[in-house]
Amino acid sequence: xxxxPDFLYASIFFPLSSNYILxxxxxxxxxxxxxxxxxxxxxxxxxxxxxxxxxxxxxxxFITKEMRTDLGRGNISGTLPILYVFLSRLGYTIVDVTHxxxxxxxxKITFSGGEQPQSL
Numbered sequence: 305x306x307x308x309p310d311f312l313y314a315s316i317f318f319p320l321s322s323n324y325i326l327x328x329x330x331x332x333x334x335x336x337x338x339x340x341x342x343x344x345x346x347x348x349x350x351x352x353x354x355x356x357x358x359x360x361x362x363x364x365x366f367i368t369k370e371m372r373t374d375l376g377r378g379n380i381s382g383t384l385p386i387l388y389v390f391l392s393r394l395g396y397t398i399v400d401v402t403h404x405x406x407x408x409x410x411x412k413i414t415f416s417g418g419e420q421p422q423s424l
Contacts, residue, residue: 309383311390311424324424332403332411333382341379349378353385384411387424391415396422 308328318324338346384401391398396417404410413424 309386309390311387312394315390315394320418322420322422324422326424328383331382332409333380333384335385335388336379345379349380352378353380353389357386357389387413391424 308326308330311324311326314321314324314326341349388398391413394417396415398413398415399421400412400414402412402414404412414421415424416422
């Protein structure tokens with residue numbers, strides 16, 4: 305099990321794993337249809353997303369307090385957008401996203417990039 309949205313290390317240590325389990329205190333959030341957001345609002349939302357990823361890009365780990373501040377702003381919120389960015393930058397394609405509510409709030413992301421689909 306890895307912490308929060310830290311898919312980078314999970315995928316580096318276990319690139320062929322069929323399932324990854326990440327757990328964290330941060331809200332899952334959502335990723336709205338970006339084509340429906342006005343360009344100036346989208347720009348501000350993407351800046352907040354980049355800011356929320358600042359600590360992992362500088363220090364190689366997330367700082368929950370800093371990340372929580374940036375993740376709560378705008379239309380793009382929570383850890384889900386961060387996971388989307390990491391999956392995309394690692395060359396994966398998101399196949400399906402299912403929100404889960406039992407026993408705790410969660411999300412299952414099915415993605416592909418190799419021979420077999422993987423899930424997070």
